[in-house]
Amino acid sequence: MPATRVPGTLLAIILLAASMAVAISVGRYPLEAGDILGLLWSRLSGEPFAGTGDVEAIVLQIRGPRVLAAALVGLALGAAGTAFQGLFRNPLVSPDLLGASSGAAFGAMIGIFLSANILAIQALSFAGGLAAVGAVYLIGSTLRSRDPILVLVLTGIVVGSLLGAGIGLLKYLADPYNQLPAMTFWLLGSLSATDAADLPPLAVSVLSGTAILLALRWRLNVMSLPEEEARSLGVPTGLLRIAIIAAATLLTAASVAVAGIVGWVGLVIPHLARAMVGPDFSRLLPTAALLGAGYLLAIDTLARTAGPVELPLGILTAVIGAPFFIWLLARMQRSWS
Amino acid sequence: MTLSGHRLTIGYPARTVGRDIDIAVSAGEVLALLGPNGGGKTTLLKTLLGLLPPLAGRITLDAAPLAKLGLAGRARRLAYVPQVHAPAFGFTVSSVVLMGRSAHGGLFSAPGAADRRSAATALERLRISHLADRPYTELSGGERQLVLLARALAQEPAFIILDEPTASLDFGNQSRVLQEMRRLAADGHGVIFTSHDPNHVLHAADRVAMLRDGGILRHGPMAEILNEAALTELYRSDVVEIADAQGRRAFTHPPAAPPQ
Numbered sequence: 001m002p003a004t005r006v007p008g009t010l011l012a013i014i015l016l017a018a019s020m021a022v023a024i025s026v027g028r029y030p031l032e033a034g035d036i037l038g039l040l041w042s043r044l045s046g047e048p049f050a051g052t053g054d055v056e057a058i059v060l061q062i063r064g065p066r067v068l069a070a071a072l073v074g075l076a077l078g079a080a081g082t083a084f085q086g087l088f089r090n091p092l093v094s095p096d097l098l099g100a101s102s103g104a105a106f107g108a109m110i111g112i113f114l115s116a117n118i119l120a121i122q123a124l125s126f127a128g129g130l131a132a133v134g135a136v137y138l139i140g141s142t143l144r145s146r147d148p149i150l151v152l153v154l155t156g157i158v159v160g161s162l163l164g165a166g167i168g169l170l171k172y173l174a175d176p177y178n179q180l181p182a183m184t185f186w187l188l189g190s191l192s193a194t195d196a197a198d199l200p201p202l203a204v205s206v207l208s209g210t211a212i213l214l215a216l217r218w219r220l221n222v223m224s225l226p227e228e229e230a231r232s233l234g235v236p237t238g239l240l241r242i243a244i245i246a247a248a249t250l251l252t253a254a255s256v257a258v259a260g261i262v263g264w265v266g267l268v269i270p271h272l273a274r275a276m277v278g279p280d281f282s283r284l285l286p287t288a289a290l291l292g293a294g295y296l297l298a299i300d301t302l303a304r305t306a307g308p309v310e311l312p313l314g315i316l317t318a319v320i321g322a323p324f325f326i327w328l329l330a331r332m333q334r335s336w337s
Numbered sequence: 338m339t340l341s342g343h344r345l346t347i348g349y350p351a352r353t354v355g356r357d358i359d360i361a362v363s364a365g366e367v368l369a370l371l372g373p374n375g376g377g378k379t380t381l382l383k384t385l386l387g388l389l390p391p392l393a394g395r396i397t398l399d400a401a402p403l404a405k406l407g408l409a410g411r412a413r414r415l416a417y418v419p420q421v422h423a424p425a426f427g428f429t430v431s432s433v434v435l436m437g438r439s440a441h442g443g444l445f446s447a448p449g450a451a452d453r454r455s456a457a458t459a460l461e462r463l464r465i466s467h468l469a470d471r472p473y474t475e476l477s478g479g480e481r482q483l484v485l486l487a488r489a490l491a492q493e494p495a496f497i498i499l500d501e502p503t504a505s506l507d508f509g510n511q512s513r514v515l516q517e518m519r520r521l522a523a524d525g526h527g528v529i530f531t532s533h534d535p536n537h538v539l540h541a542a543d544r545v546a547m548l549r550d551g552g553i554l555r556h557g558p559m560a561e562i563l564n565e566a567a568l569t570e571l572y573r574s575d576v577v578e579i580a581d582a583q584g585r586r587a588f589t590h591p592p593a594a595p596p597q
Contacts, residue, residue: 234440
C-alpha cells in the first residue's frame with residue numbers, strides 16, 4: 001500500500017502542471033506554447049522577448065495573474081478543508097464551518113453597499129471572515145463545556161445564520177440597479193475581476209496559512225482523536241486548535257475576499273485526496289492542497305472558456321461538486337479511508 | 338517508580354464523584370480498579386493520568402508532583418489505553434501507533450527513524466506486525482485493543498493505564514489482553530486497569546482497589562482481599578466462589594432458584 005501513495009501526490013502535481021499549461025494557453029486569444037515558453041525564457045534569462053506585445057500583456061497582466069489566483073484559491077480551500085475535517089473529526093465538514101465564508105461575504109456586502117472601491121471591498125471581506133471566526137471562537141470558549149468541539153460547531157451555525165440575515169438585509173436595502181447586481185455576482189463567486197495587484201496579499205495569506213498547516217500536519221492526525229486521548233498523547237489540544245483554526249480561517253477569508261463564495265472545493269477535494277493517498281494527514285494535506293489548486297484552476301478555465309459569457313465560478317463548482325460528492329458517498333460506504 | 342494519589346477528591350467542578358481516595362501502583366505490578374458501573378473507576382483513572390485535575394489531594398510520581406511534568410512530560414511516563422472506539426478516519430495501524438510518539442518530538446517535528454523503530458518494536462512486541470498496513474477501522478475489537486496497547490508502548494512509558502480493556506472483547510481476546518497486561522508488568526511496567534468483572538482481576542492483578550459510590554471499599558493484595566464476602570459487599574449482590582482440586586478459582590452468580 002505505501003507504494004501507491006507517492007504516485008498519489010505526484011499525480012496531483014502533474015494535474016496542477018497540466019491545468020496551468022492549458023489555462024495559460026486557452027481563452028479568447030489562444031496562445032502558442034512556443035510564445036509562452038519564449039516569454040518565460042526571456043524573463044528568466046533577461047534576453048529580450050521576440051514575440052508580440054499582445055502575448056506579453058496577456059500572459060503577464062491578464063491571464064497569468066488569474067491563473068495564479070485560481071491556483072492559490074484552490075490551494076487554500078483544499079488545505080483549509082482538509083485541516084477542518086481533521087480538527088472537527090468529521091469528513092463532512094467544509095472550511096466555512098465556523099463562519100469564515102459568511103463573515104467574508106458580509107464584509108464584502110458592506111463594502112459594496114458603501115460603494116467602496118475593489119481593494120476596500122476585499123479588505124472588508126478579509127476582515128469580516130477573520131472577525132466572524134474570532135467571534136465564534138470567543139463565544140465558544142466562554143461557554144464552558146466538556147465537548148469544546150461541539151460548542152464551536154453550534155456557535156458557528158448560529159453566527160453564520162445571523163450573518164446570513166445581515167447579508168439579506170444589505171441586499172434588501174441596496175440600490176437595485178447598481179449595488180444589488182454587484183452583490184449577487186460577488187456571492188456567486190468569480191475570478192474575472194482579478195488582476196496583478198490582487199496577487200501579493202493573496203499569496204502572502206495563502207502561503208503563510210498553508211505553511212502553518214503543513215508544519216502541523218503530523219499533529220493533525222492526533223487532533224482527529226477524541227480530546228482526552230489526544231491530550232494523553234502529550235499534544236496541547238487547546239493551543240493547536242487555535243493555531244489550526246487561525247491558519248484555516250486566514251486561507252478561507254483570503255480566498256473569499258478575492259474570488260467570492262466558491263463552495264464545495266473545500267469539501268470535495270479532501271475526499272478525493274484521501275482516496276488517492278489515504279487519511280494520514282502528513283501525506284493528505286500536501287496532496288489536497290495541490291489537488292485543490294489544479295481543480296479550481298481547471299474549473300476557472302472552464303468558466304471563462306465554455307460559454308459565450310463567463311459562467312460564475314461558484315455555480316460551476318456546485319454543479320460539478322454535488323454529483324461528484326454523491327458518487328464519493330456511494331463509493332466509500334465502508335469507511336472514510 | 339511509584340505513581341500514587343493521596344487523599345484525592347475526584348470529579349468535575351460541578352459534581353464531586355469520589356473523595357478520600359488513597360491509591361498507589363509501583364513498577365512491575367498490576368493494579369485493578371474493580372467495582373460496579375458508575376462507582377468512579379473511569380474518573381479516578383483520568384485523574385491519575387492528569388487529564389482531570391483532582392479537586393483536592395495530590396498525585397505524585399515518586400516524590401515529584403504529577404502536575405509539574407506538563408502534558409508531554411506526563412505522556413512520556415503515563416500511557417492511556419482508552420476503551421476501543423471507531424475513529425473518524427481509517428488511519429493505518431502503523432499511523433495509529435506512530436501517534437504514540439507525539440510527546441517525544443517538538444510540536445512541529447515529523448517522526449524520525451527512531452520513532453518509526455519504536456513503533457515497529459511495539460507492534461512486534463504484541464505480535465501484530467502483520468497488521469501494520471491495515472486500516473484501523475477494519476480491524477476486530479480485539480485487534481484494535483492490541484493496536485491501542487502498541488501505541489501506548491510506543492510512548493515508552495513507565496505506567497500503562499487501561500480503561501475497561503476487556504469490556505467489548507470476545508472470550509479469547511479477553512484472555513489475550515489479560516495475558517499481555519501480565520507480560521507488561523513482567524517487563525517492569527506499572528499497569529492499572531479498570532474492570533467490573535472479578536474474574537479478570539483474579540487472572541491479571543497483583544493488587545486490587547474496590548471502588549463503590551466514589552470511595553475505596555478495600556485496597557490491598559489481590560490474594561488477600563478478593564473473596565466472596567468482599568465482592569458480595571461491593572456489588573450488593575450475592576457472589577459465589579468456586580474452586581477445583583487443582584486450586585483454580587472463579588467467581589460466579591448464585592444458582593438460580595428452580596422453577597416452582
